[in-house]
Amino acid sequence: MPAATPEPESAESAGYQDVEDSAATGAGRAWWDANAGEYLDEHGAFLGPADFVWCPEGLREADAGLLGDVTGARVLEIGAGAAQCSRWLASRGVEVVATDVAEGMLHAGLGYDEAAGVRTPLVVADARELPFPDASFDVAFTAYGAIPFVPDADRVHREVARVLRPGGRWVFSVTHPIRWAFPDDPSERGLTAVRPYFDRRPYVEIGGSGRVLYAEYHRTLGDHVAELVGAGFVLDRLVEPEWPEGHDAVWGGWSPLRGALLPGTAIFVTHRRPG
Template sequence: MVHTGAVEWAGYDDVDAREATRANRAWWDANAEEYLSEHGEFLGPADFRWCPEGLREADARLLGEVAGRRVLEVGAGAAQCSRWLVGEGAHVLAMDVSAGMLARARTLDAATGVRVPLVQADARALPLDDACVDVAFTAFGAIPFLPDADRVHAEVARVLRPGGRWVFAVVHPVRWAFPDDPTEEGLTATRSYFDRTPYVEVDAEGEPGYAEFHRTIGDHVREVVAAGLVLDDVVEPEWSPDNEHVWGGWGPVRGRYLPGTAIFRAHAPG
């Protein structure tokens, strides 16, 4: 069912996994243009920012050497990161489940003159052969919006070549204990960090229109390891002093005190 109703209630509640997955796909289709209108300037049409803190791959180099390598972006959205990687000499494939976001990606391809191969696919069922990718990554794609993100890690592990790298950025788990407020009001914990109840928005009929799923640091680590991958690092970007951009619950006031993003870097054995 495609969710079209206005948000009647938002908060933390259990949600049917299949309904939540369908709702999130429909939400991104419907809100792709609005999302890019709000955040497109910060992201840039062909730039690679890992997170609202402002960390760029040009500085962090979390993917390692990409020139000449096959790189997969999972949950690519409008493929801004992939477009930047093309300029670095990578052979990139960008995937997203949302037709709306991929349509925006084609618009940015035309505007920048940088074309990225795009595929519409569920991150839990990548339409790729085994061991065909050197590097896979996602910057806030797929994982937060799926109740079974362990399947994403398993699929990435399947398509990575031995020694291939998997890097993914998510909302820092500690943030779930605090209100989604970028001001001083967001500095006081109001929920248990260990409460994994999803955040959900529903309409007047009680149908979900959007959902996000919380995992602790330990949950993320266990899912990566269970997929047969080796965890190399967890990066917690600090807020850039010159970054005044406010993005939902992210902003310079709270960013000085609390981490907003966690980036996990892992590799396939071999």
């Protein structure tokens, strides 16, 4: 008889603190594996089984066109989660591969293939060590994946640059850095800055064993740009989606109340320097 799967460890403390990079390595994979079902139960209806949503503001690739014309392109998704974005592209005939470090997230989305009537190629992979040859993709993207959950996002950018062809496009969305100065609260409490914008300590949850269970990393706008330039990218656009009228969904700290006053998402549209 197989051994019973142990219950996930509960967090006993949470806050902004420095942790060793090695202690946080693997925390993202374990957290998303353990919480894949709960995450999709909460947000699956908003994201859809085969839709390309960039952010809690509801900006969709169908409207924004941030990837450009992908006709005939080979596209890579990083930190795909349940691969809804890749599935949307695949349903339109785009050659796309979806990757995520958490097998549980990819597996949780398999049922979406049946619902959408499309097969989405899925690969379990760390965004910092992509299992693809050099210059093998024309476009790469991630919608809130990978970058916030590793201490060394510069490695993600360098790996994406490696697998992109010269001139290839790299587009990613993250929590707008200014949000880190405010409580992650959708109410009026989330409108008062309580932390320095330049405090780069990650948000960390630690279990009773002392193990890091979850870690999310803050980078300023300048940090993101410096990492991109250092990896060989040119910044073409910085998109800050406005909260649309009539959108009343609340997602964690995102809400109509805060969205009317503060940007919640930053989307970097870049391309790899030729040569």
